[in-house]
Amino acid sequence: MTTETTTPRNSRLENLRNLEPAGRLDVLAAAVGMSDEDRVTLTGADVLPMPLANGMIENVIGKFELPLAVASNFTINDKDYLIPMVVEEPSVVAAASYMAKIARGCGGFRTSADRPVMRAQIQVVGLADPSGARHRLLGAEAELREMCNARDEVLVSLGGGCIGIEVHVFETSAVGPMAVLHILVDVRDAMGANAVNSMAETIAPRVAEIAGGHTRLRILSNLADHRLARAHVTLTPEALTTKTMDGNDVIDGMIEAYALAQIDPYRAATHNKGVMNGVDPVVVATGNDWRAIEAGAHAWAARSGQYTSLTTWERGANGSLTGTIEMPMALGLVGGATKTHPAAQAALRVLGVSTAQELAQVTVAVGLAQNMAALRALATEGIQKGHMALHARNIAILAGATGAEVEAVAKAIATQGHVSVQAAKEVLAKL
Numbered sequence: 098m099t100t101e102t103t104t105p106r107n108s109r110l111e112n113l114r115n116l117e118p119a120g121r122l123d124v125l126a127a128a129v130g131m132s133d134e135d136r137v138t139l140t141g142a143d144v145l146p147m148p149l150a151n152g153m154i155e156n157v158i159g160k161f162e163l164p165l166a167v168a169s170n171f172t173i174n175d176k177d178y179l180i181p182m183v184v185e186e187p188s189v190v191a192a193a194s195y196m197a198k199i200a201r202g203c204g205g206f207r208t209s210a211d212r213p214v215m216r217a218q219i220q221v222v223g224l225a226d227p228s229g230a231r232h233r234l235l236g237a238e239a240e241l242r243e244m245c246n247a248r249d250e251v252l253v254s255l256g257g258g259c260i261g262i263e264v265h266v267f268e269t270s271a272v273g274p275m276a277v278l279h280i281l282v283d284v285r286d287a288m289g290a291n292a293v294n295s296m297a298e299t300i301a302p303r304v305a306e307i308a309g310g311h312t313r314l315r316i317l318s319n320l321a322d323h324r325l326a327r328a329h330v331t332l333t334p335e336a337l338t339t340k341t342m343d344g345n346d347v348i349d350g351m352i353e354a355y356a357l358a359q360i361d362p363y364r365a366a367t368h369n370k371g372v373m374n375g376v377d378p379v380v381v382a383t384g385n386d387w388r389a390i391e392a393g394a395h396a397w398a399a400r401s402g403q404y405t406s407l408t409t410w411e412r413g414a415n416g417s418l419t420g421t422i423e424m425p426m427a428l429g430l431v432g433g434a435t436k437t438h439p440a441a442q443a444a445l446r447v448l449g450v451s452t453a454q455e456l457a458q459v460t461v462a463v464g465l466a467q468n469m470a471a472l473r474a475l476a477t478e479g480i481q482k483g484h485m486a487l488h489a490r491n492i493a494i495l496a497g498a499t500g501a502e503v504e505a506v507a508k509a510i511a512t513q514g515h516v517s518v519q520a521a522k523e524v525l526a527k528l
C-alpha cells in the first residue's frame with residue numbers, strides 16, 4: 098500500500114477533539130502536507146459550484162451539506178491513515194477513532210483486497226435448449242472476451258479488461274428457461290459500472306445469436322463477489338480492559354454479541370448497520386456510490402440463504418480477540434462524482450491512497466473498527482452512555498445554546514442522564 102506524499106504520516110493527532118474545526122483542519126493540513134487549494138475546498142465554502150452541481154444530476158434546485166470529519170489513529174498494514182468521513186450521526190467518528198487508537202496499540206489493522214473484478218449480466222430468454230446455449234456460449238469465451246476488450250482499449254492498456262465469463266441457467270415459471278451470461282472484468286481504479294455496462298451492451302447481439310434466443314437485461318451486478326476487501330485485527334485483553342470491566346470479560350461479551358448476529362437476522366441487520374456506519378461515511382466522502390456498496394454488502398451477507406454478520410469475532414489461541422471483515426467493496430478513484438466533486442478529490446488526497454483496492458481496504462478497516470466499537474460498548478456500558486453524551490451536543494444546539502454554552506449544556510444533561518430539548522432549555526435558562 099503506497100501513499101502519494103513522501104513524508105510518513107502520523108494519524109495519532111492528540112487533542113484533535115478539543116479544537117475548533119479550523120484548528121483541526123490546520124492540524125490535518127500539517128499532518129498530510131495539504132495544499133492551500135485543498136484546505137479551502139475542505140472548509141466547504143461553496144465547494145460545489147452550482148454549475149457543477151447542475152451538471153451532476155437533474156432538476157437541481159440547490160445543494161445539501163453534511164458534516165465532514167476525519168477519523169484519527171488508524172494504522173493499516175503498518176501505515177498511518179487519516180480518514181475523511183461524511184456522516185450526520187453523532188459518536189460514529191469518535192467510535193472509529195477510539196477503536197483505531199486501541200487497535201494501534203495492538204499492531205493496527207491488516208488488510209488485503211481481490212483484483213478489482215466486476216460482473217455484468219446479459220440475460221437471454223426465448224431459449225429452446227438452455228443447456229445447449231450454455232455450452233455454446235462457454236465455447237465462445239475467447240471471441241466474447243476479445244469483443245469486450247476491443248470496446249475499451251483504455252482499460253486494457255491499464256492492465257484491466259475482460260478476464261472471463263460464466264453462464265448461469267435458470268428455469269422460471271414466468272418466462273420459461275433463461276441463460277444469464279456474466280462477463281468478469283478487471284476495471285482497475287474505476288467503480289466500473291459504465292465500463293462493464295458498455296461491454297455487455299456491445300456483445301449482447303452476438304450472445305443472442307450464439308445462444309439462440311434474445312437478450313433483455315445488460316447491466317452490472319452490484320454483488321461484486323470477485324471484488325472483496327478484507328481486514329482483521331487482534332486485540333489483547335489488556336487493550337480492552339475498561340475502568341469497570343476486565344478485558345477478558347469484555348471479550349466474552351463481544352463474542353456473545355457476535356454469536357447472536359451470526360444466527361439472528363434481527364440482530365445481524367443492526368450489527369451490519371454498525372459496520373456500514375464506518376463504511377458509508379468513507380464512501381460518501383470520496384464521492385463513491387454508497388447505494389451500490391450497500392446493495393453489495395447486504396446481498397453478500399445473505400449469500401448463504403440466511404442474512405448474517407459481515408464480520409467475525411473469535412478468541413485466539415493466546416486469549417486475544419480476533420476480528421475480521423470481508424465484503425464486496427466496489428469503489429473508484431477515477432469515475433463518477435469521485436472525479437467531479439472537488440471535496441471528494443481533496444478527501445482522496447488526505448487519504449493518500451493510490452489505487453481503488455487500497456481505498457477498498459481502508460474502507461473495510463473502518464467498517465471493522467465501527468463494528469468493534471459498537472460491540473465493545475454493548476458488551477460494557479451499553480450504547481447510550483457514549484452515544485447520548487455526544488448526541489447531547491445536538492440537543493443543546495436545538496435548545497438554543499451557542500458557543501461555549503453548547504458544551505456546558507451538553508455536559509449537564511448528559512450527566513443528568515436526561516438528554517432532551519426540554520432538559521437542555523432548563524439548563525440553558527440557569528446559565
Ligand SMILES: CC(C)(COP(=O)([O-])OP(=O)([O-])OC[C@H]1O[C@@H](n2cnc3c(N)ncnc32)[C@H](O)[C@@H]1OP(=O)([O-])[O-])[C@@H](O)C(=O)NCCC(=O)NCCSC(=O)C[C@@](C)(O)CC(=O)[O-]
Pocket residue numbers: 110111112113114170186187188189190191192193194195196198367368369370371372374467470471472474480482483484487
Ligand atoms: C462514543 C465513545 C467513543 C465515547 O467513549 P469514551 O470512553 O467517552 O471516550 P474517551 O473520552 O475515553 O476517548 C477515547 C477516544 O475516543 C475518541 N473520542 C472520544 N470522544 C471523542 C470526541 N468527542 N471527539 C473525537 N474523538 C473522540 C478519541 O480517539 C479518544 O481518544 P483521545 O484522542 O482523546 O486520546 C464510545 O462510547 C463508543 O465508541 N461508543 C460506541 C458508539 C457507536 O458505536 N456509535 C455508532 C452509532 S450507534 C449505531 O448506530 C450502531 C449500533 C450500536 O446500533 C450497531 C450495533 O448495534 O452493533
Ligand SMILES: NC(=O)C1=CN([C@@H]2O[C@H](COP(=O)(O)OP(=O)(O)OC[C@H]3O[C@@H](n4cnc5c(N)ncnc54)[C@H](OP(=O)(O)O)[C@@H]3O)[C@@H](O)[C@H]2O)C=CC1
Pocket residue numbers: 249250251252255284285286287288289290291292317319385386389429431432433434
Ligand atoms: N448499479 C450501479 O451500481 C450503477 C452505478 N452507476 C454509477 O456510475 C458511476 C461511474 O462509474 P464508473 O464506470 O467507474 O465511472 P466512469 O464511467 O467515469 O469510468 C471511469 C473512467 O475513467 C477512465 N479511467 C482513467 N484511468 C482509469 C483507471 N486507472 N482505471 C479505470 N478507469 C480509468 C476510464 O476510461 P475508459 O472508459 O476508456 O475505460 C473510464 O472512462 C458510479 O459511481 C455509479 O454511481 C451507473 C450505473 C449503474
